[in-house]
Amino acid sequence: MARTSSVALTDEEVLRRVQVLGDALAEEQRQTKVAIDLRKPLRDWHVQIRLLEEVARLLADDISDRLAFVGWMSLYMRNCLLHSMQSRRTRIAVAAVNVLESLVQHGANRAAVAVVCSWFLPCLVRLAANPSAVSVVSAAAMHALLSVAEKCMLTLESVSGLLCDCGASSAAVRRCSVEVLRSYLQAAKGTSIQLSINAYTKAIHRVISDRMRDADAGVRHAARRCFWALHILEPASTGALLRLLPAGLQRQLAAERADAMQELQAVVSSPVPPTSSLSAPRCGSSVHLHPRGTDATPASRTVTLKDDLQSAVASRARVLAVRATTPRKARHQLLRSAKQAVLHQEADAGRLPTPYLSPPRGRTVTMNTVSPRLYAVSHRSGGGTSLLTSMESTDWAVRRAAVLQGQRLCESGTLTSEDIAHLLEGLLSRLRDIHFRVVEGAQNCLLTLVARAPTATQNEFRSLLPFLVSALVRNTSHARPAVCVGARYLLDHIVRTHEPPQEVLKAVLRAADDVVSGGITMNQRYAELLHYLMTVRPSLFAEVSTMGIAVRGVLAHLHALEMPQSKANHRPGDRAAQTSWCSALGAVLLACPGSFRQIAERLAPSEQEEVRTALRKGFGLMDRHWEEQLSDIFEGGKRWLRCPFAEELMACRMTKWDVTGTGKLLSGADDRTIRDGDVSGVTSLRSSTLQNASTQLREFLSSNGACLLSAEAVSALPEDAGPVVPSQLAQPAIATRMPWTARASADASEGYGDVPSPVPQCALPAAERSRDAVACFLRQRPQCRGAEERRRALLSLAEALRADSATGERVAILHRLNCVPEEVVRLLMHWERELSDVEREMHHSVRWAILTTLQELLQWPAARSSVARQLTRVLGICRAGLDDPFVEVQLQATTCLDTLLTASKLPADLCLNAISSCVMRWLEGPMGDAATSGWLVLVHMIIRVVEQAQLTLAGEKDTNGIGSVGLPGEPGCPQSAALTAPVLHRVVATLKRCLTHCHVSVRLCAVLVLVGIRRLLGDTVTLPFLAPLSTVHMRLIDVYLGKGMEKCP
Secondary structure (H helix, E strand, O other): OOOOOHHHOOHHHHHHHHHHHHHHHHHHHHHHHHHHHOOOOOOOOHHHHHHHHHHHHHHHOOOOOOOOHHHHHHHHOHHHHHHHHOOOOHHHHHHHHHHHHHHHHHOOOHHHHHHHHHHHHHHHHHHHHOOOOOHHHHHHHHHHHHHHHHOOOOOHHHHHHHHHHOOOOOHHHHHHHHHHHHHHHHHOOOOOHHHHHHHHHHHHHHHHHHHOOOOOHHHHHHHHHHHHHHHHHOHHHHHHHHHHOOHHHHHHHHHOHHHHHHHOOOOOOOOOOOOOOOOOOOOOOOOOOOHHHOOOOOOOOOOOOOHHHHHHHHHHHHHOOOOOOOHHHHHHHHHHHHHOHHHHHHHHOOOOOOOOOOOOOOOOOOOOOOOOOOOOOOOOOOOOOOHHHHOOOOOHHHHHHHHHHHHHHHHHOOOOHHHHHHHHHHHHHHOOOOOHHHHHHHHHHHHHHHHHOHHHHHHHHHHHHHHHHHHHHHHOOOOOHHHHHHHHHHHHHHHHHOOOHHHHHHHHHHHHHOOOOOOHHHHHHHHHHHHHHHHHOHHHHHOHHHHHHHHHHHHHHHHHHHOOOOOHHHOHHHHHHHHHHHHHHHHHHHHOHHHHHHHHHHOOHHHHHHHHHHHHHHHOOOOOOHHHHHHHHOOOOOOOOOOHHHHHHHHHHHHOOOOOOOOOOOOOOOOOOEEOOEEOOOOOOOHHHHHHHHHHHHHHHHOOOOOOOOHHHHHHOOOOOOOOOOHHHOOOOHHHHOOHHHHHHHHHHOOOOOOOOOOOOOOOOHHHOOOOHHHHHHHHHHHOOOHHHHHHHHHHHHHHHHHHHHOOOOOOHHHOOOOOHHHHHHHHHHHHHHHOOOOOOOOHHHHHHHHHHHHHHHHOHHHHHHHHHOHHHHHHHHHHHHOOOOHHHHHHHHHHHHHHHHOOOOOHHHHHHHHHHHHHHHHHOOOOOOOOHHHHHHHHHHHHHHHHHOOOOOOOOOOOEEEEEOOOOOOOOOOOEEEEHHHHHHHHHHHHHHHOOOOHHHHHHHHHHHHHHHHHHOHHHHHHHOOOOOHHHHHHHHHHHHHHHHHOO
């Protein structure tokens, strides 16, 4: 029978054929599976082959431009083709692969074909690399992969998955993935895909660099070919990558360049022969030129690296060739070459440099050109190694000799700025050396360098300053005193002389941020260095921006030290580090009190309280009568804050230690004298500055609001005293600037004088009241030790929130409580850890109080946006309460969930998204095999959200949003609920994971939820979203849906 071409068919008819073929394939596969399970005779497998061939012919007619092609392929063909590709029948698997290849060869819509191919890419990689697969299937899968790559039919997700497969555990998968990546890069040349490759160039570099060191030889060879394919696209980026590779790999790449260019069919022009127009030698150069220095400038090449790069690699390969020498003899050669490098450099100074060290005129080098002084090679000794290479030797004596040789080069004053940059990189790595002699030499060399070439060194410091500060601060805690002294000298020089000084501040803070957990000593050292910077250069902090950077940096580290793991605050190292950072904060206040006050006023209330606490610790004002001590601190002639770094530096200058530990002065270091028991150069504050700082500190500390009522104050109240609320929550902070009588008369004049106050007024002064309920609770929380104290503090906060919610509509805005989103997040984080038993196990009354306060927080209108952003965390807290062993905690958690769905008035999409995230995190976590009542309630909560939304999707044609109506029972409600297609897809994906759970209760709950969604939204809307479910699951849903219809006709 003649087959009708799809060109003459309409879109509906073509898509109908896709549906019919997909249904037929699915039915054949289902019947075959049933026959296998029941051990019946198998059906004719030739039927599947004919159906797959019919699909291939249909796709060959170029139907990729048809309407909704991707959606219908996903709905009817995706699962069928994946099942066929994994079939044990060789001909069925090959036919399925041919279907995809037919689509790639004849598809005109590149975007649609790329999306369809992305579904089958992981399966094809496994088939092509599977050693147990038949060779015909593997060959077909590999051919299809190469066709997809050569046609550039890869989406961004496909490329990301391909790069992940390049690091797979199987060598065959890695080999196949790297080969496909090479084909993709080779085919992207000259197309629009070449521009999009820049989005993941770094990832490709990382993959190529790692695979070049792979254990499998085939993977290494494919990675090198992949490097040259990328070089054709991005020559500059491959030059940067080549600089990071070891010398052995560089030589190997250079040796394979010609074969790789020929294999990749790159156009390479032959170099121009030498002509008589070669430029004359420089003045003073030798008459006998180097053999490699007489080559003329070759013609430009289109896609290959420059000749100077190849000459460099070839020259280094000849120099560093393997010689038959014993280890002892090789060690002596390395030492001799390192010590005699300067002599050979002076001898070769009048000679024309080699091409790879000084490129010919009119050409650019893709790699950073390295000076011959640093890569000088000993020719008289019969071979050797360079200076920078010797610094990486495994022998510490060779490394130290290379560092000393670098110091002699610095003393000679012949290094260029480019030489200094490379030498600084080598010295930076030697500052972290494991042998103290090498570290001492590197410090001495660095001191000489900054003394002889200050301008060039300072310019090169800008990119390396954070790493240099990190290495030197680590050296201040070295076991050798000489290393510690040298590090302090260098840090002192950097702090005093580097310009602009803002870079030093940023470098210190950035290096302090990089301190890993457990580096309490290093954290303290950074705080002392920052204190010294503020003492030496106080004028830097006159700028408000610089002051803001310093204050916020100190606060960040103080906050990090306050929130470690359990019992970390009891360690003496943590307390010492906190004291150092508090002293640094006090030093920045003394540097410029005016700028500090401006920054402090811009901070959040909770951050202001942290600043006050840190200042009290820094100045030692922890007593109740701190105002009397404040005047004594700022008396003339007294040290208001100790600077440990300055004291240690002073002690070093008094004993005249140097880097080498010989007792003589440092070379290149300025000899400052000691005056009045302090280091000279430290700026002394004037009396007016001290008086201003004292005034600003007194005003700032006096403006502190009182904390929440203590446990004793709460317990002392009578039983009929009404709801207990923190005293500072009763009145706003702005109103405290007026007397109480004036404030009361002002309220009465506005019509609020007759309104009874829902909270009792406290006898505390008005200046100690605040409107920040959550911030005050967070400040009081560490002070509550027992369960009863914590419960009362939580209930006090709950009463405050309840009172503000009840009077929010009739009280002026100035009289309402403040809601800082950061404080709400911190509060929820504390509750999440406490209920999850991360910190410690607590009393059930405290857990009940937490959930009670959470209920009031959900009803607080000011926190609605903060709760919406932290909805997943709120659901986790409620789930932990539902799984609590005590009934009252479970009931309170249920009440919180009801409040979240009703009183919070959050969008339905937001609730569904948060529930899906929470359930998926549980399924993918270590407790995913558990089935507690809390998780079941959370899964069943999806039905409640959909029921409240009550969306009707009949006739809706919007593909992005499928409906939006108000909440039931609230006509005209401004807060509308909405369901969108992506959220429903995510909900169905989550429920699909629940259908495969090991526990029967989770599977049953997921089925009931899917049945409820289908009954509420209807088949027209629900069936496209249920397409990812298997046939068994769909039949199960149909059975339960039929039972529900029978019970409720």
